Amino acid sequence: MESVFALVDCENFYVSCERVFDPSLRERPVAVLSNNDGCVIARSEEVKAAGVPMGAPVFKWREELDAMDAAVLSSNYTLYGDMSRRVHALVEEEALALEHYSIDEAFLTLPDLSRPHLQQVADRLRRKILRRVGVPIRVGIGPTKTLAKVADENAKARKRAGWGPGTYVCPDEPEREELLSRVPVGDIWGIGSAYEETLHEKGVVSAAGFRALPDPWIRSEMTVVGLRTAWELRGRSCLDLELVRPDRKTMIRSRSFGGRVESKAGLREALAKHAQRAAEKLREEGRVARGIKTFITTKRFGDPPYYSNGLAASLSTHTARAAPFVKASRRLLEPIYRDRYRYKKAGVMLYDIRPARPHQESLFGRRRCRDERLMDAVDQINRRYGARSVGLAAAGLPGADGPLGRSWSMTRQRRSPRYTTRWDELPVATA
DNA sequence: TCTGGGGTCCTAGGACCC
DNA sequence: TCTGGGGTCCTAGGACCC
Secondary structure: OOEEEEEEEEOOHHHHHHHHHOHHHHHOOEEEEOHHHOEEEEEOHHHHHOOOOOOOEHHHHHHHHHHOOOEEEEOOHHHHHHHHHHHHHHHHOOOOEEEEEEOOEEEEEEEOOOHHHHHHHHHHHHHHHHHHOOOOEEEEEEOOHHHHHHHHHHHHHHHHOOOOOOEEEOOOOOHHHHHHHOOEHHHOOOOOHHHHHHHHHOOOOEHHHHHOOOHHHHHHHHHHHHHHHHHHHOOOOOOOOOOOOOOOOEEEEEEEEEEEEOOHHHHHHHHHHHHHHHHHHHHHOOEEEEEEEEEEEOOOOOOOOOOEEEEEEEEEEEEOOHHHHHHHHHHHHHHHOOOOOOEEEEEEEEEEEEEOOOOOOOOOHHHHHHHHHHHHHHHHHHHHHOOOOOOOHHHOOOOOOOOOHHHOOOOOOOOOOOOOOOHHHOOOOOO
């Protein structure tokens, strides 16, 4: 059966989740912040209209946000993750097949019906999610993923202009050409700021202009990735649904510091925390890793001089135990650490990851069993009594001031309750 | 004072091998 | 005066995404 692609995109997802459970937010502008409460990563329409960009540092926009009486919230990923699961489950009921593309987006395939018919399907889906989850979605439909994205963008633009409910089906040629001539080239999925600049220099400003470029030029300037995008815009599908998520190849755990860290001891503690968390995550996923890279950086804005460095190593065996990674992170810090820099961020990356095959870790069978039981116990205690109730001393003691002191601590001061995943944080209805 | 965190893919170039 | 022609593997860097 012929099929078409649809993209379901939750509108201002994090803001919408917050508004489901706190109706007072529905009448107010809302911004949701990144970890550390540093940047704005989700904005209600009012906040967008005021010009606050995605990723904007909140301190720079404090006045604007205050002036419009915006609610400024810390992010609550537990809540968003659970809401995302609900949306995906309902969308799946309507789909031939579904790809969980991101926390707030899903690609799906639908039967290739007439355009008015597809429009009905999209509108029905939107009503259903709104009624049963409370989150408004947009739906864009087209013959390829990239054109479904274009349709979704168009649905957004039309809705802002007061023309539609937030659903749109990509038309056939020649109307499609007319639509693409109005899409700025930088708005195409797969064209970021660097390629946008290259294309502008060539005098190409619209999606229609881009897809008309000769293949060899696109291939040489933008690799096969760019070429696929052009073909998709011409209606030839090159990107399939990814029905099973491929196993991850790397895992990064990193954080910016609340303040600045200069001492080696401070960095050591931070890296140990990250290594420990990464190993914990590995165990959660039933995987083991062998490669580890540590990196430290002073950040890029102001505050010179800039320094950034990293170093990688391979352990003697695949593992998911914390201690080898913590030890390695300490060793790898030595050659890259430089005195007198004010470090802003540190992290570890694990690579060479594969599924754990039970009882194959190393020759030291007895030792391994003991360590495995220890890690099981650690995970159980942390699940029961809260994250990081126990851990390695190298990663600092909970609540104690290690070398990192307060500069480490992550601020998340305005997080809303985890309404849907914690019994003690359920919303209360009063009659 | 204050600027997120986590991923993927592709290419070029070097090391090494036969 | 002259520098093979393939391969593979690895890494760094650049591009993109949400």
